Amino acid sequence: MQKLTFLDLWENQFSGAFPMSILNLSSLEILELTGNQIRGEFQAQTVVNLPRLSLLNLIGNKFSGSIPVTLLNLTNIEVIELGDNSFTGRIPQDFGKLHTLNFLGLSKNHLTGDINFISSLVNCSNLDLRWNNFTGELPESIGNLSTSLQRLALGHNPISGTIPAGITNLINLILLDISDCNITGALPPDFGKLKNLELILLSSNWLTGRIPESLGIIPRLTALYLDDNVLEGTIPPSLGNCQSLLTLNLSYNKLNGTLNSELFKGAAKFVQLDLSHNHLEGSIPLGISEQISLGYFRLSDNKFSGVIPYGLGHCVALQQLYMDGNSFHGDIPSSFASLSSLEEIDLSDNNFSGSIPAFFSKFPSLQYLNLSYNNFEGRVPTNAVFANESAIFLTGNNKLCGGISELRLPKCAENQVIKKSKRRKKSLAIKVIISTICVLLGVLTMVVGLYLTCIRDKKKHVSPDSEMGKTFLKVSYDMLLKATDSFSSDKLLGAGTFGSVFEGIVDGKTVAIKVLNLQHRGASKSFIAECNALRNIRHRNLVGIITVCSSADFQRNDFKALVYEFMPNGSLDRWLNGTRNMNLLQRVDIAIDMAHALNYLHHECETPIVHCDLKPSNILLDQDMIAHVGDFGLAKILTQPQHPNRSSTIGVRGTVGYVAPEYGLGSEASTDGDLYSYGILLLELVTGKRPTDNMFKVGYNIHTYAKAALPDQVMQIVDPSLRDSQITEEVENRRAIQDSDCQKRECIFTLVSVGVACSTHSPEHRMKIPDAISRLVAAKDNLLNATRMRQ
Template sequence: MRPVHLQTQNESPSFRIIFVFVILNFTVTSALRSVDYSGNETDHTALLAIKSQLQVPSNRALNSWNDSIYHCYWEGVKCGRKHKRVTVLDLNSRGLAGTISPFIGNLSFLKIINLYNNSLYGEIPSQLGNLVRLHELRLYNNTLVGEIPGNISRCVNLRVIFLAHNKLEGKLPTGLGLLSKLTNFLVQVNHLTGSLFDIIQNLTSLLLISADENSFIGTIPNSIGRMQNLIFLEVGENQLSGTLPTSLFNLSSLKLFDFDTNQLHGELPPDVGVNIPGLKYFNIQGNNFTGLIPITFQNLTALEVFDFSYNNFVGNVPSYFENFHNLSILNLGGNFLEGDINFIDTLVNCSQLRILNLGPNHFSGILPKSVANLSTSLQVFTIQNTLISGKIPEGITNLNNLEQLWMGNCKLTGSIPQNFGKLYKLEILYLHSNNLKGKIPNSMANLSHLSELYLDDNLLEGNIPPNLGNCQSLLYLNLAYNELNGTLSNELFEGSASFLIVDLSHNHLEGSLSLEMSKQSNLEDLEVSNNKFSGVVPSDLGKCFDLQYLFIDGNYFHGNIPSSFASLASLQEIDFSRNNLSGPIPSFFSKFSLLYYLNLSYNDFVGTVPTNSIFANASGFFVVGNNRLCGGIKQLQLPKCIENRRTKRSKGIIPIISALVGAVAMAVGAAGLYLACIKKKNTPLLLDSMMGKATMKVSYDMLLKATAGFSLENLLGTGSFGSVFKGILDGNLVAVKVLNLQHRSASKSFMAECNTLRNVRHRNLVGVITACSSIDFQRNDFKALVYEFMPNGSLYSRLHGVHENMSLAQRLDVAIDVAHSVCYLHHECETPIVHCDLKPSNILLDNDMVAHVGDFGLARFLTQPQHPNQSSTIGIKGTIGYAAPGNNSVISNYNISTAYTYSK
């Protein structure tokens, strides 16, 4: 069948030509559109795949990414004019999370990828290598991990790589060196390793290199001199080594030069400043460079940052800064530079100067008054740790933008300028370790921004200004090691300041601790050691829950440790030593898991010492000088808290005493004393077998060894004339009394004790193992006596310490023992002896709880009066306290203060 041919009546050949042309045009256009649609469909699908792996925040950043809108109009998407293919993907700073889809590699016309300032994680997809048209890759400020894809070298048109501030690792791919068009390479703040310059040394188009804060290694090759276009070179905080090649200083376009914190060494070339006159930033701090600062730096008058700090430079600083009008930072600290600092005179024209750091160095001489003429833009000024002396210029308060002033550990003298309060922007003030004197200026209360104030280790005097508490930003206050006096005002702690650290130690402050101190709820460190504070320890300190370090040692505090301290679970170090604190040791210290140092030495604590937690740490817990403690771990060498059994004599008296009470018991006691005194004089009363060594020779070295060098661990107690140490001599435990010959009566006491013990032998007297006549020690005016060791301490510790349940029978036994001693001294010696200091602390108990009288340092021989009515002239000796009535020639003092106690 022939096709049907329709023809209108008016149809002509020209009409047919036009019709065919329209049909053909429509066909071709449709075909072209079909091709474009196919490419656009690929881009559309890829974009949706990218979206599917992103978590979008509540701002609905990708809300437009849907099928109702053509993808070339989606947010962050741009397409080319000709082919309508995606050329730009810009979603920076949208708060996006998630990973980068590998479908990004299907956007084959992409030239720019901007995904920086988001929270993307995961690895950079290797499909990026498909984007041969890519010019810019900006992925910085995310948390991307893994290595830089090796096939990135296929992106031959790449000009910009910004991968900084991620968590990328591994070595740089070697293919990076093939990206000949690369101008900007930023990979700083990652974990990249391996060589840097070996990879990029042939990229002569580079303008900007930023690779600091990685772990790159290797040296800087001389070929770096070929990078003649280089403007920005930042490779600080890596592990680069070797020396700087001379070609580096021929890069005439260089504006920024940063090699800080590496392992570079050597001297700088003398012509360093000749060929790079436009240099604005020069930073080599934290390396090992040596030698002098080159004079040719005077050519670099465009410098804004000049940082040589923490190297090994020596010599004087050239005075060539008068033309450095743009200089903002001059940092020379941490070197061995010397001479005076009069080059400051050339800095007064540097109107942009913000930071001037000159310490630590070996600078000396007087602090020039020209400091007051420096730029009012100055924010930080440091001469700390130098030998600079002189006074602080009054005009320093002209620097009214100063925020940090570091002048500690110098040799400054004079007083602190009274108008310091004019530095109203000051945040940090370090004037410690100088020779400053005078008072702390009241005007410092005007420093409302001040957060750190260190005035310690000076000669400052007077009161602490109460209005310092009005410094609302003050966190750290250190006034230790001065001559400050007076009391602490409540205003110091009830003001607006919120202290973290308060150190007032080693002054002459007195009175009680301020109760307002408890308002410092953020306080972490409180040190008031070695002052004259008194009263009780404020219980309200228990409200300072963040307290970590508490030092109140070397004062006159008394009373118990407050129970409220149980809430201070953050404590790590505590020192309450050398006070008059008493009561039991709180067991709650054992619950402080962070506590590793607890010093309670030289107080009057009583009771049982715990053995767990901190109390089990012999290197972190100290209780020496508390004579009423017992128990604890073995290393503390305290007496046991369990009562020892008495001899059979005691056992026989117990049933009798148990039947007596009150006055009857006292009568029996008195009778016992009387019977003891009238015992036969020929009763054999001999010292134990150790007294057989009474004539042994003992040297200073022997005692030094016996007491482990007179260590604190072996210190048993101290008294008016000396100290007593425990030791092991010839295999036996002994007590060694060492005289303090700086006391004017010590030698007299030593001779009295020698003369007495040379003439007495009795089982109820403390035995001297080495006779005085054989042991008159003379080594650097050293004198000592060696006694029997009494393991059960003194009667005082038994009556007033942990053994207050001592039975009446036991007390009677002790009284009888003492009566034997007194009777022997008064009636059985060839010449009667008066003890003159008989008190419970001088009555010591042996292993069997037999009492022995000790400490004959005040003893006197009682000669017969020449006339019947003449009385003794001995008078009252010993510790001031209660003196028993009776013949004034026989004085027995029962004061309860502690003297020498030879106990564990």
């Protein structure tokens, strides 16, 4: 078909090899193959003789190999879209010579090289380079790209550097995506110059400083994602003036201060608002009542207090409401009866009181209700959502009764209703007298109880602090104050839900000091759990505790801290999601170290211990890169036989992505739950992908992703830095090199298969930890033998 000019096979089921002869149809102007299953392995020098071609679209197929250099012969090309394939290698460096090129799409491939090549693409108005393995620093020359550039998408690449101030020259920019990279530094203060911006995606970086006020003057901004950074300061109230802003995600930062009412009373009508995991405080402004379009509202893990404003019930579009991990108090307002669209509610870890509103049982879409660790009282309904034990969480409310039998709550006394009815008929004077007497008796009882408790504790010495004192020398608050320069931010190593960790020097030794935030509900419980778990255990792969500090006075109230061995190489999370790379041998060693730690906790302790929160940030590396499991704040000592299928009213133990699926159904903590988390950790260790990655959706997670790659495709899913690395330096013995590469692939296969076997959905089918150790040690031995052959 030598005269063919237009070939469009868009969105069919074509498969098989790509006929290379198409690349010689010299009259072709449009080649559109989007969304098929066509394969083709291009070589760098594949001949492309299409001088009239203006559009080349191969997106969503199975093309592989390198991008042909001869694409530079396409002198009339306007659109090159090669996204969502398996292209590898570097891209031709002279793309900038294609003066007619308007759109370059290379997303979701395995391309490598320095991101600096974009400096030459001065004529493009659309650049989509996401989901590749481009490296290097974001070039300052970005500001010199065409002012007609509308879309700049560089996210999900291991690029670094800061956002150049010159980026504000790109005045027609509509989309800016530099999410999930390693970008540092502050945001340019004059972002507001980009008047046409609609989407700003800067999630999962290391951005610092304050959120620029000028963002509030971008009239078309519809979505702003700054989550998972290190931003500080207050939330600019000017964001409430963005008349088009629908989505605002500022979660997982270090933002502080109160919420200005202008954020809710301005032109912005939020649909999604996520302010969780910050240091925000104060109450929710009354202006929240004006956000009638709000569907997703998350304030989890902050320092908010006060009562829920009645006006929140005016947000009738709400589907997901998360207010857990704060200090809210009072009743659930009656206005909540209007929120019939709610699907998920989490009010746990607060100080709410009163009865559980009956109207929750009338919400047709409600599938998740967590009221744990509050002060609710009275009868629990038994219909609708309350009839599903896996949908409701009520633990930590000691005055509740009734409910379905699976909740194991005490029965409600039948005469309670009668007594309440009679009390309503009593005169006001009698009520006052009875109330006064009750208060006096309560105070007297409390005083006597506190006195008896102090005497009892002094006699029995049963507190975790005192038990620890028998083994470890306690340090004073003043010693820790001095060791950390008054808990200076310069000494801060990290912060979590229940406290912060500081670097310090005690008795001439560098240590890590975990200071509990006792204002956060559950922190004291976490301290006790960690003390109990670490009291009598010692192992080379567990973070060693040196001492505890626990004191109380009127200035500091209750102060508790744990002093640990210092781990100079930080957490595994920093290595997997930072700029530093690990070779295969280091990853295998870490996998084995973690397995030995679990084997010790589960099988070698006098009483088995379940960690309950295995994740990369809780795996710490010493100076020799030996892995140590830390943070036992959620640990559970199994003093009774395990019942893995038994339900419990306890909340889910662990972190999203790593927590075993049976915990979500209310199962008790078990060693099988740790096995699941370990399996997920192994898969993250090999693939470099977090289990909460955006690519994973309902029904498709990192386990199914890895399982689908077994047995022949494992090299396609490994961390790109691991795929390209070598175990040792190249030597001349070619056969030895081939043998070691084979053992490398075998080792990766073992890591993936063990990870999959440990993270199966069914607890009883998970690989046991001794078997995992055996397989991993054998794989390491084979890897080392192959390395020695090369040397």
